[in-house]
Amino acid sequence: MTTVLDALNDALYTCLAECEQVYFLGEDILDPYGGAFKVSRGLSTAFPDRVITTPVSEAGIVGLGVGMAVRGLRTVVEIMFGDFVTLAADQLINHAAKFRWISGDAVRVPLVVRTPMGGRRGYGPTHSQTLEKHFLGVPGLRVVAVSALDDPAGLLRGAVLDDDDPVLFVEHKLLYSCPVIPIGDSSEFSVQRMGDRYPAYNLTVAGTPSPSLTLAAYGYMAELARQAVQRLAFEHEVFAELVVITELSPLDLDPLVESLART
Numbered sequence: 463m464t465t466v467l468d469a470l471n472d473a474l475y476t477c478l479a480e481c482e483q484v485y486f487l488g489e490d491i492l493d494p495y496g497g498a499f500k501v502s503r504g505l506s507t508a509f510p511d512r513v514i515t516t517p518v519s520e521a522g523i524v525g526l527g528v529g530m531a532v533r534g535l536r537t538v539v540e541i542m543f544g545d546f547v548t549l550a551a552d553q554l555i556n557h558a559a560k561f562r563w564i565s566g567d568a569v570r571v572p573l574v575v576r577t578p579m580g581g582r583r584g585y586g587p588t589h590s591q592t593l594e595k596h597f598l599g600v601p602g603l604r605v606v607a608v609s610a611l612d613d614p615a616g617l618l619r620g621a622v623l624d625d626d627d628p629v630l631f632v633e634h635k636l637l638y639s640c641p642v643i644p645i646g647d648s649s650e651f652s653v654q655r656m657g658d659r660y661p662a663y664n665l666t667v668a669g670t671p672s673p674s675l676t677l678a679a680y681g682y683m684a685e686l687a688r689q690a691v692q693r694l695a696f697e698h699e700v701f702a703e704l705v706v707i708t709e710l711s712p713l714d715l716d717p718l719v720e721s722l723a724r725t
Contacts (some may be wrong), residue, residue: 490541559602634682660709
């Protein structure tokens with residue numbers, strides 16, 4: 463069984479192996495510790511020159527990552543807990559997101575800031591928040607959220623290797639232990655994928671009548687919504703279509719509009 467954590471770890475390994483321009487920065491990411499949630503385990507052993515541990519300074523880490531990206535590297539930064547991404551807001555909003563435009567498109571910033579968000583792990587009020595909403599709508603900054611559906615590794619690889627603009631990559635803590643759900647292996651749901659690098663998904667309970675309700679969710683909430691869709695169908699005979707979004711900002715409304723037209 464491949465978990466979301468395994469998939470993200472494999473994606474980072476693949477990125478570092480395939481592209482010498484990829485560097486990975488963060489607090490306590492070196493082996494044997496391998497990061498607070500172990501997403502970086504094994505990476506510093508395999509790529510000791512490009513996996514770099516940093517001081518506890520989120521502003522400094524992201525600022526360094528931005529500078530490296532501007533100079534032509536593809537930088538991945540890990541913020542240990544998403545609660546502290548606020549400390550790097552200036553670097554993300556006023557630097558990474560704007561350098562392309564204030565340079566007249568002469569500079570690109572291929573930076574991915576990965577961070578775990580969310581609660582229900584017992585970490586207390588300053589380590590359990592979901593703060594990506596504060597970064598939605600920032601021009602030039604993409605916000606992406608992984609889910610357990612389909613290909614979490616491919617989502618991260620696409621952000622690191624193919625996107626030349628800054629990405630805030632959100633990983634809900636409760637997803638790490640969830641098994642990856644390949645869309646072709648699900649007998650419980652009919653799944654349609656829309657889009658390439660940052661896809662959206664339509665899910666309906668297999669074998670049920672046409673849906674009359676649209677739900678939309680992302681990240682771990684998509685797992686809860688998936689369970690809710692099943693309960694609605696089996697316990698209440700209310701049939702819903704679930705739209706799972708990976709790209710939160712800028713938001714493509716077409717999958718939602720198309721679902722609403724059906725329901």
